[in-house]
Amino acid sequence: MADCDDSFDIIVAGAGPVGLSFAATLAKSDLKVAVVEQQTLEALANPPFDGREIALTYASIRILRELGAWDAISACHKSPLHGARVLNGSSPFALCFDPPRGSAEPLGYLVPNCRIRDALFKIVRLNDRAQLLCGHSVVGVTNSHKGVVIELSDGRRLGARLLVAADSRLSRTRDLLGIAADINRLGSSMLICRVRHERAHHQVAIEWFDHHQTIAMLPLMEGVSSLLLTLRANEANRLLAFEDDLFLMELTDRCRKRLGKMTLASTRHAYPLVTTWAHRFWAPSAALIGDAAIGMHPVTAHGFNIGLSGQNRLARRILTAHRDCRDIADPELLRRYEGCLRLSAAPLYHATNLIVGLYSGEHAAARLARHVGLRFAQHFPFVRYGISAMLRR
Ligand SMILES: Cc1cc2nc3c(=O)[nH]c(=O)nc-3n(C[C@H](O)[C@H](O)[C@H](O)COP(=O)(O)OP(=O)(O)OC[C@H]3O[C@@H](n4cnc5c(N)ncnc54)[C@H](O)[C@@H]3O)c2cc1C
Secondary structure: OOOOOEEEEEEEEEHHHHHHHHHHHHHOOOEEEEEEEEEEHHHHOOOOOOOOOOEOOOOHHHHHHHHHHHHHHHHOOOOOOOOOEEEEEOOOEEEEEOOOOOOOOOOOOEEEEHHHHHHHHHHHHOOOOEEEEEOOOOOEEEEEEOOOEEOOOOOOEEEEEEEEEEEOOOHHHHHEEEEEOEEEEEEEEEEEEEEEEOOOOOOOOEEEEEEEEEEEEEEOOOEEEEEEEEHHHHHHHHOOOHHHHHHHHHHHHHOOOOOEEEEEEOEEEEEEEEEEEOOOOOOEEEOOOOOEEEEEOHOOOOOOOHHHHHHHHHHHHHHHHHHOOOOOOOOHHHHHHHHHHHHHHHHHHHHHHHHHHHHOOOOOHHHHHHHHHHHHHOHHHHHHHHHHHHHOO
């Protein structure tokens, strides 16, 4: 690393919510950490509303609380989720997920992604342990079991014992490390916006698998919900181009007035849907976290939850190794991290993809299968309680 401009113990590529959580967890040590982010420092310090309302499980809230981020988010941005209903087409039947009888505790909380990013960024800045290198991206990587050298877009070369990629589901760093991934472009997009509406939502979310579209209504503050409309990509683009009035008319029509009269309460956002699964979560002197490792379909609202717990597992192993004066990039440490993450995330990843396949099919067999599936889950409480318990774990 003699010809490097600077050297670190750990370089994190990407200051998204997972990369920032990782840097915040490592701040408990004297490890020299750098976070490389392509956005400017100003953009990171003022993350704009991006439409995403993240459904956080209790496990995630615990991790965010330990980092100090949960308490840094104001209560007005935390919307409790007291139940969820899953609907199929025009059938009046609903599969219900509720907290256990007698419990007043919500299933989880919805928090805007920009508020989570903002809180984590403030924690990293406040700790002042990680060096933030903003406005640059990682454009080159040379790694071996001895260490890693990265090249930034401004030509600088930085050395480290460990490189951790947290640069989104289409991670460039993952490609530069030569790690293959299953990348599934679904050809559909999720359109998101907040709406103010007439009917009360009672803090209950609705996931409605209708013909040629899926609509999720996520309850936020009183009289306000986040609407997520999944459509073929070309159809989503057509709607996105509409003037506000026309867009609202189309939304109201598609929601079949379930929420009553609606008005727009935010900007609109569209996300082309892509799922990814990296073939390996580590390479010599490198590891993948967050969406760079596993990019979940948003329908089961678990991408960040998995990413947060994954970074926590890796950071804990690194902190223990560092405390015991062991190698923080030991292949055995990285292999164990991969094994744990694979084991905990694979069932949810594959179950989510199965649900997406089943609920986006329009042929008669798929419609029948989802009808039977919902009835089955309703009559076998262990399925419903299992899912509710998983959220509350
Ligand atoms: C519509 C939608 C709804 C969702 N809802 C939920 C939910 O309810 N619950 C849940 O748990 N999850 C949800 N998710 C998933 C969640 O948003 C992601 O899992 C989470 O954002 C992943 O965080 P990350 O830090 O790994 O990656 P990102 O958020 O993608 O951040 C990556 C960062 O890396 C930076 N970057 C990219 N390339 C480079 C480079 N070459 N060099 C330097 N920096 C780079 C980017 O600028 C960015 O800041 C949802 C996702 C979507 C799309």
